[in-house]
Amino acid sequence: MTPPPKVGIRGLSMRFPTDGSVIEVLSSIDLEVKDGELVCILGPSGCGKSTLLNIVGGFLKATGGAVLIDGQEVAGPDPRRIFVFQERGVFVFSWLTVEGNVGFGLFRLGAAERAERIAYYVKLVGLSGFENAYPQELSGGMKQRLEVARALAVNPDVLFLDEPFGALDSITRLVMRSELLRIRRAEKKTILFVTHDIDESVQLADRVVVMSTRPATIRRIVEIDMSHPRDLSSPRYIALRDLLLGEIGLAHQI
Amino acid sequence: MNAVRNVPPTLLRAGRNFGLSNPRLLVDVILPAALPQLIVALRISLGVAWLVVVAAEMIAVNSGLGFLIVDARNAGNRYDLVVAGMVMIGLIGLALDLGMQQLEKMKALKWGYGS
Numbered sequence: 001m002t003p004p005p006k007v008g009i010r011g012l013s014m015r016f017p018t019d020g021s022v023i024e025v026l027s028s029i030d031l032e033v034k035d036g037e038l039v040c041i042l043g044p045s046g047c048g049k050s051t052l053l054n055i056v057g058g059f060l061k062a063t064g065g066a067v068l069i070d071g072q073e074v075a076g077p078d079p080r081r082i083f084v085f086q087e088r089g090v091f092v093f094s095w096l097t098v099e100g101n102v103g104f105g106l107f108r109l110g111a112a113e114r115a116e117r118i119a120y121y122v123k124l125v126g127l128s129g130f131e132n133a134y135p136q137e138l139s140g141g142m143k144q145r146l147e148v149a150r151a152l153a154v155n156p157d158v159l160f161l162d163e164p165f166g167a168l169d170s171i172t173r174l175v176m177r178s179e180l181l182r183i184r185r186a187e188k189k190t191i192l193f194v195t196h197d198i199d200e201s202v203q204l205a206d207r208v209v210v211m212s213t214r215p216a217t218i219r220r221i222v223e224i225d226m227s228h229p230r231d232l233s234s235p236r237y238i239a240l241r242d243l244l245l246g247e248i249g250l251a252h253q254i
Numbered sequence: 255m256n257a258v259r260n261v262p263p264t265l266l267r268a269g270r271n272f273g274l275s276n277p278r279l280l281v282d283v284i285l286p287a288a289l290p291q292l293i294v295a296l297r298i299s300l301g302v303a304w305l306v307v308v309a310a311e312m313i314a315v316n317s318g319l320g321f322l323i324v325d326a327r328n329a330g331n332r333y334d335l336v337v338a339g340m341v342m343i344g345l346i347g348l349a350l351d352l353g354m355q356q357l358e359k360m361k362a363l364k365w366g367y368g369s
Contacts, residue, residue: 059267079273085264093265095286104282105272154272 004071005032006190007056007158012065013215014051024215025051028065031209031218035157038184038191040201043211044248049194050162052216056192057083057160069158079105081158082151091147092135098122099131101146105154117153124183125149141172145179152187161193165200177203181228198244202237203230210247220247257291258284290358297354304347319343 014026025048033039043049054060056067058076067074069081077083082105085091092101103118122131125145135143144164151159165173177200184191195201201208202224210219222244226236261284269283311320319339326335 057271077267077271077273079271081271083267083271085268091264091268093268093283093286095289107278 004068006035006037006070007031007033007192008068008071009052009056010066010068012052012055012062012067014048014055014060015063026055026062027215027217029216029218031221033190033192035190036188038193038204038206040205040208041192041194041211042198042201042208042244042248043196043216044213045196047211047213048216049196049211052211053083053160053162053192053194057081059083079154080156081160082154082156083160083162084147084151084164085162092143092150094135097132097134098127098138098146101135102149102153104150121149121153124152124186126179139172140168141176144168144176148180148183152183152189156189158190158192161191163195164193166195166197173200180204185228198241198248199232202241202244203232208244210244222247257288257295260291261287293354293357297351297358300350300354301347304343304350308343319346 009029009031012026012029013024016023016025029052031039041049041052051060055062056069056074058074058078058081093104096104099118099122102121103114106114106117109117118131122128125148127142127145127149130138130142135146138146148164165176168176181204193201193204205224208222208224210222211217212219222240224240226234226240230237265283265287266279269279274282308318308320311318312324313320315321316325319342323336323339326332326339
């Protein structure tokens with residue numbers, strides 16, 4: 001018997017009642033994510049990809065279908081699956097230092113193990129020397145890394161990233177992508193990554209799930225058959241990018 | 255209450271995501287997130303409270319600074335005492351406000367006040 005997929009989404013649908021009418025946001029989504037896979041969910045703005053991620057993360061209840069993680073139905077948020085939010089500045093706990101934030105989810109551990117884990121993850125995301133800084137003293141990219149460290153510190157199996165680099169400037173965003181890949185090599189996690197950035201998905205993902213506009217369905221799943229590090233000017237990269245551009249329905253020229 | 259209502263929902267979700275129970279969520283997330291606004295509210299109400307105390311002393315009791323001012327004027331036009339009472343009221347009010355301002359300067363709270 002083959003093991004169940006890490007994340008299994010079965011016939012998922014979601015409707016939001018809005019005064020009088022009902023908006024169908026997601027319609028019969030089926031997706032399986034293997035253990036250790038990095039899957040990008042790509043779609044136009046407002047297509048419901050964040051809603052999908054919120055359902056998989058257990059923050060929203062779907063109106064139809066089921067989400068299974070390790071074969072068990074998702075009933076609510078769980079520290080084994082950590083969600084990294086997109087809003088800039090309000091996602092970290094501003095009243096705690098870098099150390100305090102990274103250690104936030106570790107309240108069940110003893111002091112020694114806690115300190116050890118904090119030190120390890122602060123170093124992993126490159127925030128050494130800022131252990132006692134408060135978030136308002138950090139740059140946007142550093143805050144984002146802090147949030148990733150806080151998520152990784154509780155050793156989750158699955159990470160949900162909802163446009164985590166969307167609020168960063170384009171240079172920081174590029175740096176953060178390679179940082180994410182570096183961290184992923186160090187810590188093998190299953191990652192579901194929501195983005196509206198085609199380049200981001202081709203650079204990061206093992207597979208890209210292209211969503212249609214509302215009600216969102218899966219248009220196509222594209223395998224990114226390139227090994228890391230990926231050459232951003234190789235013909236294969238450009239071919240895949242163009243393929244995704246076409247799937248989203250965008251022209252190749254501006 | 256408004257301060258608690260203004261706690262960003264993402265923070266609550268993050269707290270829940272890390273497996274916090276409701277009481278812990280209150281102590282570890284809601285209270286610290288609301289604290290800067292709570293302190294602003296305290297600072298304003300402390301000023302109002304101080305004014306009301308002095309005003310009440312003028313009419314209701316026979317001790318305190320408010321009473322001193324009224325009594326000094328009624329009992330023979332001791333305007334030196336009236337002015338001294340006024341200065342004292344001002345200084346105490348200032349001291350109370352400065353004390354509250356010090357709270358706002360605490361490092362773990364500074365984030366709530368803009369810069």
